[in-house]
Amino acid sequence: MLLHIHPDNPNARHIKTVVECLLDGGIIIYPTDTIYGLGCDIFQHKAIEKIARIKNIEPAKAQLxxxxxxxxxxxxxxxxxxxxxxxxxxxxxxxxxxxxxxxxxxxxxxxx
Structure with a gap:
């Protein structure tokens, strides 16, 4: 699913969808000042492991x-x-x- 969220006027329904994704252990891709980042809820251990696997690194050695x-x-x-x-x-x-x-x-x- 691809959602475009306008920084000055975010769509509440889209924000709700992203929050639900994060709370369910999902991963998002978001723009930063320099690159696109992979994001998850830091309290969702399995989501952190997914990001480590996507980056092809061992979760225990990941420096996130x-x-x-x-x-x-x-x-x-x-x-x-x-x-x-x-x-x-x-x-x-x-x-x-x-x-x-x-x-x-x-x-x-x-x-x-």
Whole structure:
């Protein structure tokens, strides 16, 4: 299934379809600032394994990143970060960057 979601005026029905796909352990393809990404719900272990298989890597050795909604959401998934690091992140995000931060216990082990 191919859904086009307009960033400024997203169709609620399409968003609902994508959310249901993610909650059911599905995988999506989405554009980023630099490439297209493969995405899934990080709490769906089998979906993470599917992405690893698609990328032809062992799930245990996969070094995958995930996207947070915003900086306030980031605190759910990282150990506490210093004020200077927070300012750096705030300065550069949103943008075409990937930051590697220490994971909190909320992040599934397969992603740590």
């Amino acid at each position: 990143s995930f996207v947070c909604h915003d900086l306030s959401n980031l605190s759910n998934y990282t150990k506490s970060i210093s004020t200077p690091l927070y300012r750096l992140l705030k300065n550069y995000l949103p943008g075409p960057y990937t930051f590697i931060l220490p994971a909190s216990k909320e992040v599934p082990k397969i992603l740590q």
